[in-house]
Amino acid sequence: MSIGLEFNRSFIEANGASDYVDIGLAPLVAFEISDLAVAYSKKSVLSHVNLNIPKGAITALIGPSGCGKTSFLNCLNRMVDLIPGCSVTGRINYNSQNILEERHDVIELRRRVGMVFQRPNPFPTTIKRNLELALYQAGFRGAEETHISMEAQLRRVGLWEEVKHDLNKPATRLSGGQQQRLCIARALCLSPDVLLMDEPCSALDPISSARVEELIASLKEQCTIVIVTHNLAQARRISDHCVMFWMNGASGHIVESGATESLFGKPQNAITASYISGALA
């Protein structure tokens, strides 16, 4: 395994490649997705998805609404299980295991692959309790260690100074941007390897959105991030890799994927080219 990793590193360094997408180098790939299809009560929303998501980078999923980006994201931590009538076929390899297998440990998967939702969803309780619930899942039991990590997580998302005197305040009283940062802190409590984000800035004003965006960029050091966004400028600013989704007839699929700079600079696909130049939406 480590020899393979070394080989991949030297291979990449030698070739000067920053784009690992679709080149199948397993150790540097977080998710290997092959022939994934998603259907809701037999209506196909996503089909023929083949993609490698690189480790330690930010991958942005772009494309118009309704082309299956969120469904795709929900497959990566099996949140699709919670949607009645949803069926998923294909393979998603994560740590060399197919997470779509029925007997795969979903709870453990969701602890490793965290998620931040489109609308901030702090639990209807205090700020403190929101983080305590997550830290409890991460195995923290003592009051002291829980408090220390709580502070660390809140500092990480730049919320500590704003809320340190109001930890017992209801989380729903925070502003939208603060709520979203709290949700990110909550997800980070489990020190996930991957963080999935579904349009995390779309419900926020531009200033809060900029802060959250900054935060996301800073998290790249610690975990792999997969983010759905409708904001192409944001995708271009923060992501290393970009995946373009499109509707093909009745069902969504991927039309192009690659390094963000090359996808935005020299799109290979006509649809991508028109979409990012604003001609299609």
Add this chain to the structure above:
Amino acid sequence: MTYRKLPTKSGTLLTSLVWGCAGLIVCVSVAMLADILMSGVSQINWAFLTQPPSDSGRSGGIGPILVSTLLILFVCLCAVIPIGLGGAILLAEYLPSASALGRSFRATLEILSSIPSIVFGLFGNILFCDLLGLKFSILSGGLTLACMVLPIFIRSTEQSLQSISNTYRHGGAALGMNKTEVIFQILAPAALPGVTVGLLIGVGRALAETAALIFTSGYVDRMPSSLLDSGRSLSIHIYDLSMNVTGGDANAYATAFILIVLIVLINCFTVAMKDLWMRQRGDIECL
């Protein structure tokens, strides 16, 4: 934006009709309360609250009756809260209304909650007093009331669980919580205010109940020595004094007054608790 106004005449008519109905309801309730208050309040003193009744209730107090009522309520709540919460969680989280089992459960509860209380009384008499051998007792009475209150409580709790946004369920699942953890750590606390309101409606119904108790907890007006003793509830005492005991009207009024005060107190307590919880989760502004 322009909109069409109602023709003035029918508008005035409708408005006065609505106000008339509201006024009528308020007047009737106020008249009833005033009647009870004026006829009852003069009898109320510490002795009335603590002394046992004498001369079939014409004189003396309601001490043992108050104790029996609270004991019956206690037994009722002890049965209703765990079974009701369990049933509501089962319905809301595990039996979707689309499933055949879920549909039939809900329909059954709907029917049960509209059954007259006297039917519950007879059922309780057969099941608890006879078959289970509890005889006429506070236990039988409380359990019968529980049967009566459960359908209402389960439906209202289920509704408050269902009204909780799915985003919380998803948020919990995304943190690696299993379904039980999501239910008990996130959904149940969030549903608490709704649950208390459901419980309040149930308690109100239980305290007001006469028919179901006559056949189960019995008539005896002495101080109960255990839960297996027969005990008379406040509502039965009022019924007995006003229907069967000539010259018992004054004490009937006084007892009615105490019953109303009890209900108001329980109401205030529950609403205060509900406000506290809602404040904690941020639904109302902190004061």
